[in-house]
Amino acid sequence: MTGRVIVITSGKGGVGKTTTSANIGTALAKGGSSVVLIDTDIGLRNLDLLLGLENRIVYTLVDVVEERCKLKQALVKDKKNPNLCLLAAAQTRDKSAVDADQLKSICEQLQEDFDFVLVDCPAGIEEGFKTAISGASEAIVVTTPEMSAVRDADRIIGLLEAKEEIKSYKLLVNRVRPNLVKSNDMMSVDDVVEILSCDLIGIIPEDTGIITSTNRGEPIVNDENSPAGKAYTNVAKRIKGEDVPFLDINEPKGFDAFLVKVKSLLGIKA
Amino acid sequence: MELNKRFIVDLSQAKTPADVVFEISNVLENPEAANRKIWLKLGNIALNQSQILSIKSLISSINSTLSLIECECEQTELAAATLGINTKDVEEELQSELSSLEPESPKDEPSEQYIPLEDYKKDVKMDEPSISESDPALSTDNDESIEQPEEKETFVETVSSENKEDTHKEEETDSSMTSHTESEDEKKEIQTELDSIFDSEVKLENILSEEKDLSQMQNWPLTKESGVDDIEIPEEVMTDEDYAILQMNTQYHKQTVRSGQVIQSNGNVVIIGDCHPGCEIHAAGDITVWGVLGGIAHAGCNGNTKARIRALTLNAIQLRIAESYARRPDHIKNIYVEKSNTFTPEEARYVNGNIVILKTNDK
Structure with a gap:
C-alpha cells in the first residue's frame, strides 16, 4: 500500500492550517481511511491540542528522528477514531531539530501503512516549510479572502511549483463570510481563485463553533450541525476523488433567511 | 550608618x-x-x-x-x-x-x-x-x-545548580518500551503499548475528578475514610532510595517555567512559581512546585521509585515517576487553572507500579 502524502500549508500564520489538518484528518478517518497527521511545527505545536491528545504524547517527531524510539511508538492514537494517528512535534526544541531528508524518510515509512499522511506545515517559508514539504507529493494551500493571505498563498504556490516532487496543489479558502462578500467588503471566493489561478478544493465558512471546538480539543467535523464541519467533510470526500458540489454558502439559512424574507416583504433591498 | x-x-x-x-x-x-x-x-x-x-x-x-x-x-x-x-x-x-x-x-x-x-x-x-x-x-x-496551606514535610537540601544531561535515563526508559513484543499488527501494538503506559490512568482519573464528579467519589481509592483499599499505601519506611534522594543536590528555580522550557537535574528540583503546560521538568530526585504544575513532570528519572512530585495545584498533563506514567484525564479541560487563594497541595508517588496522588492534608 502506498498512501498519499499531502502537505497543508499557507505561508501566512493564523489562516487555519492546523484546524484544517485536524479536521480533514478526522473526516478522512471517519470515512474509513487510515490517516496519520504529522505536526511539523516544532516548538509551537498545536495540533495535539486541537485533537485533544496533548496528555497522551510520550514521544515526538524529534525523538523518532534522534532514534530515541521507534516510529510506531511515537504514533498517538486518536481517542475516538482508531484510524487516526498523530505524530506530534516536540515542544521543547526548534525547527532545526528535523531536516528535510529525515522527514522525507519518515513520510516514506508511514506511507506504507497509512492511506493518507497529512503534514501540518508551520507558517513562513523558511527551514520549517522546506522540511514540511519535503516528503509530500500533493499540497493543500489554505488561504483566507484577505489580500495579505492571498499574497502569501501566491508566494507559496510559486515555491510549490518550483518543487518537482509536488505533483498537484489545491486551494482551500477558509473563513469566508458571505455577508461581507455580499456587501463587497470581502473578496469573494471567485476573486481569490482568479487571482491565484489554482484549482479549488474547498470553501469553509466562518464558524464560531471552531473556537469552542479548538478549546475542547474536539475537531468540528464531529459536530454534524456545524457548517464548517460539513464543509471539511466535503473537502475530505473531494480528496478521495468524489465529486461533491461546493456548499452554497451565499444562501441564507435559518434566521438570516427569515430576515431576507421580511426585508423583501417590506420592500428593503437585502 | x-x-x-x-x-x-x-x-x-x-x-x-x-x-x-x-x-x-x-x-x-x-x-x-x-x-x-x-x-x-x-x-x-x-x-x-x-x-x-x-x-x-x-x-x-x-x-x-x-x-x-x-x-x-x-x-x-x-x-x-x-x-x-x-x-x-x-x-x-x-x-x-x-x-x-x-x-x-x-x-x-x-x-x-x-x-x-x-x-x-x-x-x-x-x-x-x-x-x-x-x-x-x-x-x-x-x-x-x-x-495558603504550608507544606513542611519536603526535604530539600541545597541550592547548587548542576546541569548535567540526563540523556542516559531516557535511553533506559526507551529500552523498557522497546521490549514490548512487536506483532505484525502494528495498530494493536500501538494500542497495547499506550494501554500499558497509561495503566494508572484510572486511578488518576478517579482522584482528579473527586471534586467534580460526585458519583465517582466512592470509588476514590486513596482516602482512608472511603474504606476502599484498592491501593494500600505502605507505611513510611526510610529506605536507601529515600536517603539517596535526601543526599542529592537541589536545583532551586524562582521563575515561571513556560511552554517549551526544560529543567533537568541530577538531583531534586524546587520551583517557586507556576509551571505552564508544555514545559518539562526532569529530576533524578523529587520535584516540588510552589505553584500550579501544568506541564510534564518526571521525578526519579534515573529509576528511583521513591521520588515524588508535589505541587500546590497538581494539574500536570503527564506525571512520570521512575518508569511509570500517568496522564491527565481527558475530561479536565481547564488547562490554565484559575488562580485562587485556596489550594489543595497534592503529592504524587509511586505505589506498586502505579502513580497515586495524595492530598497532603490527608496525612
Whole structure:
C-alpha cells in the first residue's frame, strides 16, 4: 500500500492550517481511511491540542528522528477514531531539530501503512516549510479572502511549483463570510481563485463553533450541525476523488433567511 | 550608618533545610532586604557547608551579604565558621554594636520568644525607624501566606545548580518500551503499548475528578475514610532510595517555567512559581512546585521509585515517576487553572507500579 502524502500549508500564520489538518484528518478517518497527521511545527505545536491528545504524547517527531524510539511508538492514537494517528512535534526544541531528508524518510515509512499522511506545515517559508514539504507529493494551500493571505498563498504556490516532487496543489479558502462578500467588503471566493489561478478544493465558512471546538480539543467535523464541519467533510470526500458540489454558502439559512424574507416583504433591498 | 544595613531573619522554628530555603526566599522578596547585611537566626538544624553556601548565594542575588548566623547546632556553626561567617549570638552582637554606636532602639529586643514559622515575617526587623513604615506591607504579605496551606514535610537540601544531561535515563526508559513484543499488527501494538503506559490512568482519573464528579467519589481509592483499599499505601519506611534522594543536590528555580522550557537535574528540583503546560521538568530526585504544575513532570528519572512530585495545584498533563506514567484525564479541560487563594497541595508517588496522588492534608 502506498498512501498519499499531502502537505497543508499557507505561508501566512493564523489562516487555519492546523484546524484544517485536524479536521480533514478526522473526516478522512471517519470515512474509513487510515490517516496519520504529522505536526511539523516544532516548538509551537498545536495540533495535539486541537485533537485533544496533548496528555497522551510520550514521544515526538524529534525523538523518532534522534532514534530515541521507534516510529510506531511515537504514533498517538486518536481517542475516538482508531484510524487516526498523530505524530506530534516536540515542544521543547526548534525547527532545526528535523531536516528535510529525515522527514522525507519518515513520510516514506508511514506511507506504507497509512492511506493518507497529512503534514501540518508551520507558517513562513523558511527551514520549517522546506522540511514540511519535503516528503509530500500533493499540497493543500489554505488561504483566507484577505489580500495579505492571498499574497502569501501566491508566494507559496510559486515555491510549490518550483518543487518537482509536488505533483498537484489545491486551494482551500477558509473563513469566508458571505455577508461581507455580499456587501463587497470581502473578496469573494471567485476573486481569490482568479487571482491565484489554482484549482479549488474547498470553501469553509466562518464558524464560531471552531473556537469552542479548538478549546475542547474536539475537531468540528464531529459536530454534524456545524457548517464548517460539513464543509471539511466535503473537502475530505473531494480528496478521495468524489465529486461533491461546493456548499452554497451565499444562501441564507435559518434566521438570516427569515430576515431576507421580511426585508423583501417590506420592500428593503437585502 | 552601619546599623541601618542590618536585617535580621529569624528562622529558629525551621525544622528542615527546605523550610529554611522556602522562608528565606520569601523574605528576600521583600525589597527592604536588598543591599543589607543579613543576620540569620537558626534553630537546632544541621546544615552543611554547601547548604550554607547556597543560602549565601541566594542572599547575594539581591545584593545583600550573609554576615552572621546564630545557630544551636554545632555542625552548622562549624560549617559557617569555615566559610568565614560570623557565628555569634544575635542578641549579644546587637548589644555590642548598639553600645558601640548609639544606645537607642531597645524596642527591638523582644525577639527572645519563639515565633511560629508562619509569623516569621513579624520577626524580621531592622533597627532603623523607617522599617516601621514598611511593617503594614509586611503584615499583609504575611496574611496571604497564612491563608495558603504550608507544606513542611519536603526535604530539600541545597541550592547548587548542576546541569548535567540526563540523556542516559531516557535511553533506559526507551529500552523498557522497546521490549514490548512487536506483532505484525502494528495498530494493536500501538494500542497495547499506550494501554500499558497509561495503566494508572484510572486511578488518576478517579482522584482528579473527586471534586467534580460526585458519583465517582466512592470509588476514590486513596482516602482512608472511603474504606476502599484498592491501593494500600505502605507505611513510611526510610529506605536507601529515600536517603539517596535526601543526599542529592537541589536545583532551586524562582521563575515561571513556560511552554517549551526544560529543567533537568541530577538531583531534586524546587520551583517557586507556576509551571505552564508544555514545559518539562526532569529530576533524578523529587520535584516540588510552589505553584500550579501544568506541564510534564518526571521525578526519579534515573529509576528511583521513591521520588515524588508535589505541587500546590497538581494539574500536570503527564506525571512520570521512575518508569511509570500517568496522564491527565481527558475530561479536565481547564488547562490554565484559575488562580485562587485556596489550594489543595497534592503529592504524587509511586505505589506498586502505579502513580497515586495524595492530598497532603490527608496525612
